[in-house]
Amino acid sequence: MKKFLYILLFFFIGAVVVIAGFVGFLQIRGIPRYPVEKFELTVVSDSAKIAHGAKIASVQCIVCHRGQDGKLSGRFLNELPPDFGKIYSANITQHKQTGIGGWSDGDIYYLLRTGVKPDGQYLPPYMPKFPHMSEYDMQSVIAWLRSDRPEVQPSEVNKVLSEPSLLTKFLCLVQFKNFPINKAPITEPDTNDLVNYGRYLIVGRYDCYPCHSADFKTLNQFEPEKTGGYMGGGNRMVSLDGKERLTANLTPHKTGIGDWTEDDFRNALLFSKSKNGQSLRDPMLPYNGLTDLEIKAMWKYLLSLAPIDNSVNRNWEEE
Numbered sequence: 001m002k003k004f005l006y007i008l009l010f011f012f013i014g015a016v017v018v019i020a021g022f023v024g025f026l027q028i029r030g031i032p033r034y035p036v037e038k039f040e041l042t043v044v045s046d047s048a049k050i051a052h053g054a055k056i057a058s059v060q061c062i063v064c065h066r067g068q069d070g071k072l073s074g075r076f077l078n079e080l081p082p083d084f085g086k087i088y089s090a091n092i093t094q095h096k097q098t099g100i101g102g103w104s105d106g107d108i109y110y111l112l113r114t115g116v117k118p119d120g121q122y123l124p125p126y127m128p129k130f131p132h133m134s135e136y137d138m139q140s141v142i143a144w145l146r147s148d149r150p151e152v153q154p155s156e157v158n159k160v161l162s163e164p165s166l167l168t169k170f171l172c173l174v175q176f177k178n179f180p181i182n183k184a185p186i187t188e189p190d191t192n193d194l195v196n197y198g199r200y201l202i203v204g205r206y207d208c209y210p211c212h213s214a215d216f217k218t219l220n221q222f223e224p225e226k227t228g229g230y231m232g233g234g235n236r237m238v239s240l241d242g243k244e245r246l247t248a249n250l251t252p253h254k255t256g257i258g259d260w261t262e263d264d265f266r267n268a269l270l271f272s273k274s275k276n277g278q279s280l281r282d283p284m285l286p287y288n289g290l291t292d293l294e295i296k297a298m299w300k301y302l303l304s305l306a307p308i309d310n311s312v313n314r315n316w317e318e319e
């Protein structure tokens with residue numbers, strides 16, 4: 001009996017040493033770095049590209065990067081689930097020292113595609129990657145970052161360093177990796193092919209699926225459809241005022257948008273009204289720049305998905 005207890009103790013101590021060693025390793029290693037390939041790109045800007053880039057950025061970048069001075073000077077992301085750590089978005093204005101004024105077009109493109117900064121530092125999932133965004137959309141975002149629009153003019157606010165949690169470091173070791181840089185240009189599907197164009201908008205241009213699937217921890221950005229509970233909602237979010245908010249099921253099931261019409265969908269996107277008349281709350285934003293074609297295409301695509309039975313508690317009564 002005594003011998004058995006010794007063996008047990010031995011294994012217990014062994015396990016503690018292994019776990020402590022691993023935690024120490026994660027702390028020291030931190031968020032990984034990757035080798036950077038030089039990426040040559042010169043974005044030729046024009047007013048159409050800048051306007052298009054501003055429209056994409058209004059829902060894809062500004063939400064997270066707008067700081068106290070109204071420019072994209074960065075802020076504390078209090079709406080992130082605390083398990084990610086204390087995370088601050090960066091100053092991405094044209095300031096040469098505090099912002100990204102010293103980056104080349106290629107540096108920005110490379111980061112947005114792969115998640116790797118010019119110094120090799122990888123950015124965890126709270127900074128989204130855009131591996132499926134088309135060349136035109138991507139170049140439009142870069143043209144906007146370089147433009148004379150007020151929000152991207154140099155801001156002197158210094159970047160606050162994020163403090164990613166152990167969980168974030170662990171996930172960056174096992175699950176979230178840098179994306180390969182695309183060798184061929186990424187094109188948009190023909191706008192006449194509504195279902196495919198709709199998929200492009202949800203996966204590539206507007207990135208609706210990470211929020212609208214089950215959990216960021218099971219996000220698959222390589223193959224979006226393999227994300228846990230793809231478009232079935234239920235992802236736990238925190239609103240700007242600190243309330244828990246679950247995302248809606250957008251599949252054609254009665255617990256999702258199965259009994260909705262295209263008009264209901266349009267009202268939700270443009271005017272933040274749900275079918276039951278309630279106002280949609282953050283982090284769901286009004287997408288008021290969407291065109292009729294974009295709305296129709298996303299609608300047709302959502303109807304083509306397999307229905308998921310997931311009744312999400314929306315906490316309507318709390319408002």
Ligand code: HEC
Binds near residue numbers: 057062111
């Ligand atoms: C969900 C929030 C979020 C969104 C949306 C977002 N970012 Fe970020 N971004 C971050 C965070 C957080 C960091 C800093 C991460 C860190 O270093 O800890 C960051 C870092 C960056 C950096 C690196 C800056 C530096 O000096 O380290 C660039 C460039 C950038 N973002 C550009 C963009 C652009 C362009 C868009 C839109 C296409 C965008 N981001 C959308 C959260 C976001």
Ligand code: HEC
Binds near residue numbers: 273
């Ligand atoms: C940052 C996360 C996030 C992103 C990105 C996002 N949504 Fe949402 N969405 C939510 C949340 C959270 C709700 C629930 C809001 C509420 O309950 O008030 C919601 C609600 C909705 C609803 C209302 C459904 C209902 O039953 O009331 C629709 C429709 C919708 N989103 C469509 C989209 C589309 C299309 C996109 C991309 C163009 C998108 N969302 C992007 C978080 C997001």
